[in-house]
Amino acid sequence: MSDKPGRQSIRRNSDCYRERVRLLLVVYLALALVPTASARTPGPCSLLTDHEVSTALGRQVANQTSYPGLAPSCLWTGMPLTNQYGQSSLNLTVSQEPEKMFVKFEHRSGGQAVKGVGNTAVWVPKIHQLSAWYRGYSINITIFGPYVTSPLLAAKTLTNAALVRA
16 A cells, blocks of 8 residues: 655655754754863963952063964063063963873973962973863963072962962
């Protein structure tokens, strides 16, 4: 017994409807299960206060600039120097990163391991950068300026303060 033309049309529409529902379900599940980095990554400018940064730079903070993206960052600059060229600065970058990837970076960076900061940390003296990993986040602080007497100590203090707020 053959189907009538009307039934074939209904069956085709029904099959098409089921396929659309399946596709929407797959898309919905994919969106629900895939984490969005920017939704979970804390804003780097909110992790430190201007007072903390100015204390580390040895100069009052003149400007704070936020840079969004996959690895958002915040750049603080100190008041311009009057008798010499340059300006103190501190850059903080936050990203979600598996510990395995961070440890791989740590070994390749040529830096030295640092205790007392996050779960694991490395200091790269050539670029005055402290990178720390804690609870799924990588926090990198780069600090420069003529009034920064101990860049490593300043970076450790700031990184620990940022990790508390992350």
